Amino acid sequence: MEVREKIRHFITANFIISNEEADVSFEDHENIFSLGFVNSMFAMKLLNYIESEFGFRVDNDDININNFKSVDNMVLLVNKMRGALT
Amino acid sequence: MITEVAGLIDEARAFAAMEIRPYAATFDEEQQISAGLIRKMADKGYLGASFPAMYNGLALDAVSYGLLTEQIGKACASTRSLLTVHTSLVGEAILRFGTESQRMNWLPEMAAGNKIGAFALTEPGAGSDARSIVTAYRRHKDKYVINGRKKWISFAAIADFFLVIARNGTDISAFIVDAKSPGVSVVPMKGLLANRAAHLAEIEFCEVEVPEENRLGKEGFGFTYIVNTALDHGRYSIAWAGLALAQEALEAMNAYSIQRKQFGRKIFLHAPVQAIIAEATTGVHAARSLCLRAGSMRQTKHKDALMETIIAKCFTAKLAMKVTTDAVQVHGGNGCSKEYPVERLFREAKILEIIEGTTQIHQEAIAEFSVRQYGMR
Numbered sequence: 001m002e003v004r005e006k007i008r009h010f011i012t013a014n015f016i017i018s019n020e021e022a023d024v025s026f027e028d029h030e031n032i033f034s035l036g037f038v039n040s041m042f043a044m045k046l047l048n049y050i051e052s053e054f055g056f057r058v059d060n061d062d063i064n065i066n067n068f069k070s071v072d073n074m075v076l077l078v079n080k081m082r083g084a085l086t
Numbered sequence: 087m088i089t090e091v092a093g094l095i096d097e098a099r100a101f102a103a104m105e106i107r108p109y110a111a112t113f114d115e116e117q118q119i120s121a122g123l124i125r126k127m128a129d130k131g132y133l134g135a136s137f138p139a140m141y142n143g144l145a146l147d148a149v150s151y152g153l154l155t156e157q158i159g160k161a162c163a164s165t166r167s168l169l170t171v172h173t174s175l176v177g178e179a180i181l182r183f184g185t186e187s188q189r190m191n192w193l194p195e196m197a198a199g200n201k202i203g204a205f206a207l208t209e210p211g212a213g214s215d216a217r218s219i220v221t222a223y224r225r226h227k228d229k230y231v232i233n234g235r236k237k238w239i240s241f242a243a244i245a246d247f248f249l250v251i252a253r254n255g256t257d258i259s260a261f262i263v264d265a266k267s268p269g270v271s272v273v274p275m276k277g278l279l280a281n282r283a284a285h286l287a288e289i290e291f292c293e294v295e296v297p298e299e300n301r302l303g304k305e306g307f308g309f310t311y312i313v314n315t316a317l318d319h320g321r322y323s324i325a326w327a328g329l330a331l332a333q334e335a336l337e338a339m340n341a342y343s344i345q346r347k348q349f350g351r352k353i354f355l356h357a358p359v360q361a362i363i364a365e366a367t368t369g370v371h372a373a374r375s376l377c378l379r380a381g382s383m384r385q386t387k388h389k390d391a392l393m394e395t396i397i398a399k400c401f402t403a404k405l406a407m408k409v410t411t412d413a414v415q416v417h418g419g420n421g422c423s424k425e426y427p428v429e430r431l432f433r434e435a436k437i438l439e440i441i442e443g444t445t446q447i448h449q450e451a452i453a454e455f456s457v458r459q460y461g462m463r
Contacts, residue, residue, distance in 0.1 A: 016454055044314040045392055052387035063311055
């Protein structure tokens with residue numbers, strides 16, 4: 001799976017169950033935290049996932065909700081971190 | 087387990103037998119663990135057990151740290167809670183989110199026991215709903231100013247500094263606050279059900295100035311990342327604490343059952359007592375498996391390590407309550423007396439179902455995880 005697909009898969013696998021869930025869909029540029037389908041631990045889960053799945057540690061300076069709020073931004077972060085490692 | 091770690095755990099077991107267990111009832115009665123014990127634990131390196139060596143830590147991995155926590159927790163829950171608060175909650179948060187300067191400034195001092203840290207999140211009106219804290223901060227020139235009140239803060243009565251979680255509007259941030267700062271007042275909490283020796287206190291902050299360099303992490307990320315990270319480490323510690331209490335209670339009830347005679351026979355020989363012991367033993371083995379599984383997933387940074395830690399914490403806390411209750415039952419009237427340790431273990435177990443997230447809050451998270459994991463066919 002590509003980075004984008006992996007991240008999308010992780011996000012949808014962690015949406016909380018709700019009555020409206022059948023209608024849940026989101027675009028890669030959308031702010032997932034404003035959709036209301038994640039709980040308070042999701043941001044931590046996401047950080048842990050990005051670090052473990054892609055094999056790097058996110059610097060404190062990059063632990064910024066903006067870097068995690070959309071699939072597009074997370075892909076940018078992963079590519080940036082990978083670039084920094086090579 | 088590598089030989090070096092196995093030796094350290096054996097040494098911790100011996101340390102607990104010599105320095106902690108014989109005094110646990112006294113600590114409970116006097117409502118304080120001694121400064122001398124904290125010094126000895128620091129000298130052993132336990133207060134920085136999970137910190138990297140470069141910060142004077144023992145660099146234990148998650149499983150080894152859990153095993154150490156178990157040995158201390160078997161002997162005395164209040165003493166173990168020093169590891170939970172000082173090392174896991176505060177130390178790990180600084181390790182993860184501190185600048186290099188903050189890490190170098192605080193972690194070696196914490197490992198050496200020269201600076202004791204407490205985690206100041208809970209308030210009179212904000213427990214499970216931690217996001218609703220009202221302790222406020224505002225920026226004033228190159229400083230922050232904090233006002234508010236925290237409650238149920240373990241080790242606050244003797245702490246040298248607090249990791250304070252405060253809000254400014256919708257932003258929640260974390261600050262390292264010197265306990266001697268002007269405007270800080272600490273009132274010890276006495277007469278508690280358990281954790282009596284853990285120096286719990288209320289803290290009041292009245293126009294307390296905090297230098298900018300003492301903000302931990304970015305402004306506004308205090309809850310999302312710092313509180314969640316700290317509580318994750320705290321829950322891992324409590325998972326082992328639950329196992330520790332259950333194991334200690336099991337050992338106590340077993341020993342009592344082969345010594346105590348009723349109706350002319352050792353009570354162990356009565357089938358209902360054997361059923362209790364069998365159930366407790368099975369539960370303890372299951373709890374140990376969950377703790378080890380969570381620990382090993384944390385070491386490999388598995389994506390579900392956070393959830394597995396919650397599952398372990400939830401299970402061991404409930405198990406500790408069950409096994410300590412059964413241990414009191416096996417002891418009969420003697421179990422209701424402070425002359426027998428199971429009376430204290432029973433009280434201590436209740437706390438674990440509440441701290442670092444109640445069982446009910448965690449069950450909600452586990453159910454969400456479960457339906458995703460096992461409900462999508």
